[in-house]
Amino acid sequence: MKYEAVIGLEVHVELKTNTKLFCGCRNEFGKKPNTLVCPVCAGMPGTLPRLNKEAVNLAIKAGIGLNCKINKFSRFDRKNYYYPDLPKGYQTTQYEMPLCTDGYIDIGGRKIGIERIHLEEDAGKLIHEEDKTFVDFNRSGVPLIEIVSRPDIRSGEEAALYLKKLRGILLFTGVSDCKMNEGSMRVDVNVSVRPKGLSFFGAKTEIKNINSFQYTQEAIGYEINRHIELYENGKTPENETRRYDEKSKKTYTMRAKEDSSLYMYLPDTELVPLDISEEEIDEIRKKMPLLPEEREKMYVKEHGLSDFDCENILQEVHFAEYFEEAAKLSKDAKNSANLLITQIFSLLESDKVIKIKPLRLAEVSNLMTDEVINSSTAKKLLEKLWEEDFDVENYVKENKLFQINEKDVLSRYIDEAMEENQKIVDDYRKGKKKALKALTGIVMAKTRGRANPRLLNTLLNEKLG
Ligand SMILES: [Zn+2]
Numbered sequence: 174m175k176y177e178a179v180i181g182l183e184v185h186v187e188l189k190t191n192t193k194l195f196c197g198c199r200n201e202f203g204k205k206p207n208t209l210v211c212p213v214c215a216g217m218p219g220t221l222p223r224l225n226k227e228a229v230n231l232a233i234k235a236g237i238g239l240n241c242k243i244n245k246f247s248r249f250d251r252k253n254y255y256y257p258d259l260p261k262g263y264q265t266t267q268y269e270m271p272l273c274t275d276g277y278i279d280i281g282g283r284k285i286g287i288e289r290i291h292l293e294e295d296a297g298k299l300i301h302e303e304d305k306t307f308v309d310f311n312r313s314g315v316p317l318i319e320i321v322s323r324p325d326i327r328s329g330e331e332a333a334l335y336l337k338k339l340r341g342i343l344l345f346t347g348v349s350d351c352k353m354n355e356g357s358m359r360v361d362v363n364v365s366v367r368p369k370g371l372s373f374f375g376a377k378t379e380i381k382n383i384n385s386f387q388y389t390q391e392a393i394g395y396e397i398n399r400h401i402e403l404y405e406n407g408k409t410p411e412n413e414t415r416r417y418d419e420k421s422k423k424t425y426t427m428r429a430k431e432d433s434s435l436y437m438y439l440p441d442t443e444l445v446p447l448d449i450s451e452e453e454i455d456e457i458r459k460k461m462p463l464l465p466e467e468r469e470k471m472y473v474k475e476h477g478l479s480d481f482d483c484e485n486i487l488q489e490v491h492f493a494e495y496f497e498e499a500a501k502l503s504k505d506a507k508n509s510a511n512l513l514i515t516q517i518f519s520l521l522e523s524d525k526v527i528k529i530k531p532l533r534l535a536e537v538s539n540l541m542t543d544e545v546i547n548s549s550t551a552k553k554l555l556e557k558l559w560e561e562d563f564d565v566e567n568y569v570k571e572n573k574l575f576q577i578n579e580k581d582v583l584s585r586y587i588d589e590a591m592e593e594n595q596k597i598v599d600d601y602r603k604g605k606k607k608a609l610k611a612l613t614g615i616v617m618a619k620t621r622g623r624a625n626p627r628l629l630n631t632l633l634n635e636k637l638g
Pocket residue numbers: 193196197198209210211212213214215314
């Protein structure tokens with residue numbers, strides 16, 4: 174029998190606001206436990222929430238970026254459950270009337286529907302140490318959006334594509350920093366399998382809190398196979414929540430699936446419903462930055478960049494802004510993109526900060542375009558610029574780094590190299606084509622890396638016959 178997987182994703186994303194959703198505490202990661210807490214986010218009796226407008230605006234931005242309908246009227250509900258990291262005994266969220274609905278993400282020609290985006294608060298965090306458990310409320314009340322896809326995804330690969338696109342849109346709109354290692358983007362997956370062509374849903378497993386796109390893809394692949402194997406053996410998978418273990422690359426049962434009716438959602442009585450005007454939405458729409466897809470189109474059309482170039486540059490907002498700045502100053506933006514990806518990106522450290530001014534990249538690139546320097550000099554210049562800033566043209570002049578474009582000058586270097594390396598020359602003439610590469614390297618070294626590579630290749634071929 175042929176099977177089809179039905180996959181839906183629920184993605185929680187922390188919003189990049191200055192303060193929390195219902196109080197003035199700072200929204201920051203990595204601070205000493207319980208230093209960003211006040212009576213409101215600690216759930217003390219008698220306190221009242223005050224909604225953070227910045228969070229609402231970011232959620233609307235996400236909705237626009239994800240092609241959603243922005244609902245002018247939405248409401249907060251209380252999701253009641255007991256857990257030590259939830260001091261109020263309920264989470265303030267949007268259940269019945271979410272802020273955004275009916276959007277989609279295009280993953281290369283196929284649209285994956287987005288059912289809803291709702292605004293809610295994050296819970297605190299439990300820290301387990303040996304036989305003790307501590308609670309850190311710094312995260313309690315941090316604004317989140319939950320983005321719920323329709324069950325339109327059919328494979329682990331599609332899920333990874335969807336997540337990549339989603340991350341790009343949220344990053345470039347400034348909605349979230351999407352740092353998975355800091356928990357500001359968290360993925361829950363729903364997987365079921367059914368005979369192809371039928372429209373019912375099979376037994377569903379949920380995999381919670383997967384912390385990379387790669388693992389999401391792997392976990393889905395594993396689950397699909399597990400379900401098919403069970404069906405083939407006349408068994409049925411359980412409706413349950415499982416976790417993915419990255420080491421064994423398998424999923425394991427955590428608990429039976431909880432039913433949402435157990436949560437007892439009730440309308441929140443302390444927050445007035447959200448009432449957003451058309452003007453407010455238009456105002457945000459007008460200020461939307463260019464999304465990755467639009468930028469990609471521009472890079473291809475205006476600068477002749479490849480898919481590979483675009484994918485690399487559009488990984489981070491500041492990479493894209495850097496490239497765009499350098500491109501404006503470059504005679505050949507494609508060459509600047511090549512230098513950025515092959516040379517500068519290889520110098521990046523874990524903070525991903527580029528320590529060279531865009532102007533300097535353009536200067537180096539332009540000297541290459543004008544055939545004043547060659548690529549190996551460009552590489553050396555960029556490595557030096559990474560350490561300290563300087564005027565590139567002056568530096569090239571002072572250090573005589575000009576490319577050798579004169580035929581007679583380069584010829585002299587080649588003759589010298591051939592005389593000194595008779596064995597390599599003989600090898601080449603006996604048919605060892607690799608010897609050409611060795612000679613090229615020797616001449617390059619003699620010229621301190623300044624030979625015009627094209628001219629060197631032509632001359633060497635001529636001389637070797
Ligand atoms: Zn607070």
